Structure formats: structure tokens, C-alpha cells
Amino acid sequence: MGMSDVDVLVIGGGVSGLATAWWLSQAGLTVEVWEREQQPGGRIGSHRKSGYLLERSASLVMNSRPDVGRFMAETGLAASKAPAPSRPARYTVHEGRLEAVPASFGAMFTSPTWSLGGRLRLALEPFIPAGGNARETVSEFVTRRLGREMLERAIDPYIAGPLASDPDAANAYSVLPRLTALERRYGSLGVGMIVHKLLRRRSASVAEAFSFQGGMSTMIKTLANAPGVHFRPGRAATELRPEGKGWRIEGVSRAGEHSLRARQLVLSAPATAAAALTAPLDADLSRHLVEIEYAPVSVVHMGFARDAVDHPLNGNGFLASRRAGYAVTGSLWMSSVFSDRAPDGKVLLTNYLGGSRCPEVLGWDDERSAAEVLATLSPLLGIKGEPEMVHIDRHDRALPLYHGAYFARMQAIDERLQRLPGLHLEANYRGGVSVRDRIACGYAAARRIVAALGCKQGSGCGATEAAEVFSL
Ligand SMILES: Cc1cc2nc3c(=O)[nH]c(=O)nc-3n(C[C@H](O)[C@H](O)[C@H](O)COP(=O)(O)OP(=O)(O)OC[C@H]3O[C@@H](n4cnc5c(N)ncnc54)[C@H](O)[C@@H]3O)c2cc1C
Incomplete structure (x- = not known):
């Protein structure tokens, strides 16, 4: 077998592919x-309109x-970071009004708008025996440990908003990894949190939220222009074939057809x-991928105009639980955050607007979508x-959506991948x-690839350096 053209080809130039590259x-x-x-x-892209x-x-x-953190430092992106306020007020909607989210479990106990029953239920948490399993939904997990009020008022808005998911269907292990792990490890979330709080004092990692000067596109451009990342825009992969110990990839662009040999292949x-690209290689793998909702x-x-909105907008925005009955899952007050x-x-x-709570938004035109949002925002914010x-x-x-049989599906995908050495799936439906x-x-994928390539074959490997970078 001759030399490959590249060590690794990454298909897909979203953040998954670019970060891996x-x-x-x-x-x-x-x-x-x-x-x-x-x-x-x-998906990611910043754009300007009328000065916004x-x-x-x-x-x-x-x-x-x-x-x-290391990625931000070593890409140089740390220099263009735009930090968000460290402890912003956050709101949810309760009975048609915005209500500040209690900053801690403790604050919930004293919140006058939480029912006495709901608060007592929270207090019982450490006494609830551990249970659950890998198939448990978010609703089942949270109701079992913390009660319905906690689910409806605090957890549901987070699952429905940032994840666009339905807590009745979302897999608890995969979307609440830290909370579910606390139960497995300590038998109780409350006990686990106290232990973690004690431990965190000794560790350096702090939670932070940020974007970049010029927006998220700054991150994307930095990665696509990084010296070692050879980014080829306008080029679609059309066929993947195992060849020798690596892969042959066919593609098309406006310039014509392309063919490339790579030792390892990342599908992002x-x-x-x-699913379409893997169908000829493994029908089962392709079917598992197609089934992801x-x-x-x-x-x-x-x-x-600032004076058209009564609310002080003193926070980063609100999330709405399904009890509010909105198609709007949340609102981020971007000019307050940055x-x-x-x-x-x-x-x-x-x-x-939308998510699994309201997939009908697919059929709404711009006018309908804007009217829906304005009707929701106006009474809440005094617009x-x-x-x-x-x-x-x-x-x-x-x-x-990390719904239903997510875990079983991911296991099945892992199993099929073992028969396709050198092929890696690295995108947001996984992990x-x-x-x-x-x-x-x-980072994890790059480590696996570096380990798989070793330093035996080819001169382009750079595996000594690789071994140092990844402390293998
Ligand atoms: C509305 C919304 C808000 C979000 N807000 C946040 C947030 O505030 N914070 C946060 O952390 N995350 C957020 N996310 C999540 C995050 O943006 C996405 O999960 C992430 O950007 C997905 O990246 P990806 O690379 O996996 O996929 P994608 O961005 O979809 O990239 C895949 C790429 O593959 C390319 N491609 C497809 N087929 C081929 C082919 N045959 N050949 C070559 N290329 C191909 C596509 O053109 C595409 O560019 C948000 C997501 C959405 C939708």
C-alpha cells in the first residue's frame, strides 16, 4: 500500500469537525x-443586521x-473572549409573570412561591432510596428524587429550552449526567452536592459563560484558518470506501470531483x-443513525428601543416551563449579557420558538412566528x-434529541463501528x-486517533509529538 494523502480527513466543518481537526x-x-x-x-454563525x-x-x-479551557488558551481564542456576567439573574415564568430562579437549593426552601408540599418533598430527597436505570426519563428521575414541582418549575424549562427536548422522553442518564451520577455514587443528590461542594474548594475549575468579540463566528473562523487545519469549503463527501489499512473518500465541489486517501476518517x-454516507458500508449502522430524532x-x-421595554432586563433572560403554555421556550437578553x-x-x-414542545413551528411563516413571540413577550416584559x-x-x-432508546442506540452504533476500523463519528448526536x-x-476522538495511528507507519504521523501532546 502506498502512502495516504493525509493522516485524517474530517467530513463536516461545524464546531464538532473543526474542533476535532x-x-x-x-x-x-x-x-x-x-x-x-x-x-x-x-449551525453556528454570527451576522449583522441594522447594527445588531x-x-x-x-x-x-x-x-x-x-x-x-486549554483549547481556548492554545487556539489563542482566550484573547478574544467576551465574558458573560458571572452570576446573572435568571428567570422562569410562573403564573404569567417572570420570577427569578432561586440561586440555590437552599433558596428554594425559603421561596414564598414554592408550595409547602413541594419544599417538603425537596427536603425528603436524602431519605429516598437510590433507584432508577439507564432507560429512565428525566421526568421519572426528577419526580422520583425531587418531586413534581421541581420537575415542572426548575428542570422542564432547561430540558425544553437549551436542549429542545421533552422531559417525558429525554433519557435522564444522558441529559442530566451529573445529577444521575450523584445518585449512583452517593445515593442522594443532596448528599452528593455537599460532598462535591467540599471537594470543589480544592479544585481550580470555575464555571464560566462566554462568547467572543465579534460573536461565535470568531471561534469558527479561528479554527478554520488554523495553520494545521486544511479547510476545504464547498466540498461534499459522496462516498466512503475502506482501502488498504485506511479509507478512500470521493467528493464533489464546483471545481469537479475529488478523491482522497486518509488513514483515519472522522464523520462530523x-x-x-x-446515515447516507454509511449506508453502503453497514446497513445497520445507517439505520441506527436515521432513527435519531x-x-x-x-x-x-x-x-x-430601550424605552419601549418596561422590564429592567437585569439578567440573562428567561426560560418557560410547559405549564406556561407557550410555543416560546426561552428568551436570551443578548444586549444585557454582552x-x-x-x-x-x-x-x-x-x-x-418550538423544540419538541411545539414542532408545529416548522409550518409557521415569519409573520406568524414573530407575532407569536411578541404576544408572549409583551405582557411579560411590558413591551x-x-x-x-x-x-x-x-x-x-x-x-x-437524546430521547427514549438513546443509550441502546449509542451502544449499537459503537458495536457496528468496531467492524469499521478507522471510522469515527463525531457530531452532536453523540456525547x-x-x-x-x-x-x-x-479531544477524546483525537486521542483515540493518535493512539490508533501509533508511530509505526508513515512519516507524516508526527506521533512522537502526538504522544506528548496527548500524554499517551
Ligand atoms: C438554535 C440553537 C441554539 C443553540 N445554542 C447553543 C448555545 O448557546 N450554546 C451551546 O453550547 N450550544 C448551543 N447549541 C448547540 C450547538 O450549536 C450545536 O450542537 C453544534 O453547533 C453542532 O455542531 P456540529 O458540528 O455537530 O453539527 P453542524 O453544525 O450541523 O455541522 C455539520 C456540518 O457538516 C456539513 N456536512 C453535511 N454533510 C456533508 C458532506 N456530505 N460533506 C461535507 N460536509 C457535510 C454540514 O454542511 C455542516 O456544516 C444551539 C443549537 C441551536 C440549533
């Missing part, structure tokens, strides 16, 4: 990224992981695209009149949807 380039491997669109970033800076999807990175396209989300950006998002004297509210700027970013398949999780999973 960046980590691989740090290990001295030759990496190419093929992206179907002309722009990098996939808008985000198509992700607005914030929430991080407490040291590997993600969404599940449907991954996605939910639609419309992001409705609205700009107002200083440069709206022109002087204006405010920018970024609102999320007078119409927004001076409206822009809608639609995502028909916004986020993969977490957040940007933080995508960067962390990219």
Missing part, C-alpha cells in the same frame, strides 16, 4: 476538513472543563448525512409597540450537543 493538528497529524457549504460553522449582532444558533459557551456531519427551532431576534450586541439606546432579545428589527433563523432539524461538549469530545 484542531486537536489533531496539534498532534502534528496532517488533517483536511471537507465542508459542503461555502462557509465553515454548520445576531447568532444563528449557539450564543454562549458554558464551561467548567479544563480541556476546554449530522445524523442523516452520516431531531426537533425544529426558530430563533426569533427582536430589537427594540455589551456590543445592539446599537446605543436599543436592546436585543433572542427568542427560541409597548412593535420591534424595530426582526430577523428569523429557522432550523428545521435544529438539535438531535452532548453543547459547544463545550463538542470540543471535549473532539
Whole structure:
């Protein structure tokens, strides 16, 4: 077998693919990224309209992981970080009004709007025997440990908003990994949290939320332009074939057809695209990928004159539980979180519509979507009149849902992958949807690839350096 053209080809130039490629380039491997669109970033993209800076999807990175901190430092992105306030007020909707979220479990006990029964139920948590299993839903887990009020008022809005999921269907182990682990380890969330609090004093990791100067696109551009990441825009992979000890990949672009040999292959396209590419290789794998459900989300950006909104907007926004009965799952007050998002004297509210709670938004046109958001916001925030700027970013398949048989499906996918050595699936339907999780999973994938390549074959491997970077 002759030399491969590259050590690794990454298919898909969203944050999953770009972060994986960046980590691989740090290990001295030759990496190419093929992206179907002309722009990098996939879902993510910042754009300007009438003096406002808008985000198509992700607005914030929430991080407490040291590997993600290292990524920010070593990519140079730390220098363009735009930090969000460290302890912002957050709101939920309760009986038609905004209510500040209690900052801690303790604060919930004293909150006058929580029912006495609900508070007593929380207090009982340490005495509830451990139970549950890998198939348990979020609703089952939270009701069992903390009661219904906690589910409806505190957990449901987080599952429905940022994850676009349904707590009655979402898998508890995969979307509440830390809480469920506390029960497994300590038998109780309360006890586990106290132990963790004691331990955290000694560890350095602090939770922080941030974006970048110029928005999330700054991160994407930095990665796509990084010296070791050979980014090929406008190039779609069309066929994958095992060849020798590696892979042969065919693709198309406006310039014509492309063919490349890679020792390892990372598939960072969404599940449907991954299913189409893997169908000729393994029908079972392809079927598992096709079955991953996605939910639609419309992001409705609205700009107002500051004095058209009565609410002080003193916080990062609100999330609405399903009891509120809205199609709006949440609203992020971007101009309160970051200083440069709206022109002087204006405010920018970024609102999320749909998710699994209201997939009907798929069929709503811009006018209907904007009217729905305005009707929800106006009484909550005391808005007078119409927004001076409206822009809608639609995502028909916004986020993969970690619903139902998620664990069984992921196990089945892992099993099928063992028969396809050198093929890695690295996208947001696996291991977490957040940007933080995508960067962390990219790191783990890069480690596996470096280990798989070893330093035996080929000169382009750079495996000595790789072994140092990844402390293998
Ligand atoms: C509305 C919304 C708000 C969000 N807010 C946040 C947030 O505030 N914070 C946060 O951390 N996360 C947030 N997320 C989640 C996060 O943005 C996504 O999970 C993440 O961006 C997905 O990245 P990805 O690379 O896995 O997939 P994608 O971004 O979908 O990238 C996949 C890429 O593969 C390409 N592709 C497909 N087929 C091929 C092919 N055959 N050949 C070549 N290329 C191909 C596609 O064109 C695409 O660019 C949000 C998501 C949404 C939808």
C-alpha cells in the first residue's frame, strides 16, 4: 500500500469537525476538513443586521472543563473572549409573570412561591432510596428524587429550552449526567452536592459563560484558518470506501470531483448525512443513525428601543416551563449579557420558538412566528409597540434529541463501528450537543486517533509529538 494523502480527513466543518481537526493538528497529524457549504460553522454563525449582532444558533459557551479551557488558551481564542456576567439573574415564568430562579437549593426552601408540599418533598430527597436505570426519563428521575414541582418549575424549562427536548422522553442518564451520577455514587443528590461542594474548594475549575468579540463566528473562523487545519469549503463527501489499512473518500465541489486517501476518517456531519454516507458500508449502522430524532427551532431576534421595554432586563433572560403554555421556550437578553450586541439606546432579545414542545413551528411563516413571540413577550416584559428589527433563523432539524432508546442506540452504533476500523463519528448526536461538549469530545476522538495511528507507519504521523501532546 502506498502512502495516504493525509493522516485524517474530517467530513463536516461545524464546531464538532473543526474542533476535532484542531486537536489533531496539534498532534502534528496532517488533517483536511471537507465542508459542503461555502462557509465553515454548520449551525453556528454570527451576522449583522441594522447594527445588531445576531447568532444563528449557539450564543454562549458554558464551561467548567479544563480541556476546554486549554483549547481556548492554545487556539489563542482566550484573547478574544467576551465574558458573560458571572452570576446573572435568571428567570422562569410562573403564573404569567417572570420570577427569578432561586440561586440555590437552599433558596428554594425559603421561596414564598414554592408550595409547602413541594419544599417538603425537596427536603425528603436524602431519605429516598437510590433507584432508577439507564432507560429512565428525566421526568421519572426528577419526580422520583425531587418531586413534581421541581420537575415542572426548575428542570422542564432547561430540558425544553437549551436542549429542545421533552422531559417525558429525554433519557435522564444522558441529559442530566451529573445529577444521575450523584445518585449512583452517593445515593442522594443532596448528599452528593455537599460532598462535591467540599471537594470543589480544592479544585481550580470555575464555571464560566462566554462568547467572543465579534460573536461565535470568531471561534469558527479561528479554527478554520488554523495553520494545521486544511479547510476545504464547498466540498461534499459522496462516498466512503475502506482501502488498504485506511479509507478512500470521493467528493464533489464546483471545481469537479475529488478523491482522497486518509488513514483515519472522522464523520462530523449530522445524523442523516452520516446515515447516507454509511449506508453502503453497514446497513445497520445507517439505520441506527436515521432513527435519531431531531426537533425544529426558530430563533426569533427582536430589537427594540430601550424605552419601549418596561422590564429592567437585569439578567440573562428567561426560560418557560410547559405549564406556561407557550410555543416560546426561552428568551436570551443578548444586549444585557454582552455589551456590543445592539446599537446605543436599543436592546436585543433572542427568542427560541418550538423544540419538541411545539414542532408545529416548522409550518409557521415569519409573520406568524414573530407575532407569536411578541404576544408572549409583551405582557411579560411590558413591551409597548412593535420591534424595530426582526430577523428569523429557522432550523428545521435544529438539535438531535437524546430521547427514549438513546443509550441502546449509542451502544449499537459503537458495536457496528468496531467492524469499521478507522471510522469515527463525531457530531452532536453523540456525547452532548453543547459547544463545550463538542470540543471535549473532539479531544477524546483525537486521542483515540493518535493512539490508533501509533508511530509505526508513515512519516507524516508526527506521533512522537502526538504522544506528548496527548500524554499517551
Ligand atoms: C438554535 C440553537 C441554539 C443553540 N445554542 C447553543 C448555545 O448557546 N450554546 C451551546 O453550547 N450550544 C448551543 N447549541 C448547540 C450547538 O450549536 C450545536 O450542537 C453544534 O453547533 C453542532 O455542531 P456540529 O458540528 O455537530 O453539527 P453542524 O453544525 O450541523 O455541522 C455539520 C456540518 O457538516 C456539513 N456536512 C453535511 N454533510 C456533508 C458532506 N456530505 N460533506 C461535507 N460536509 C457535510 C454540514 O454542511 C455542516 O456544516 C444551539 C443549537 C441551536 C440549533
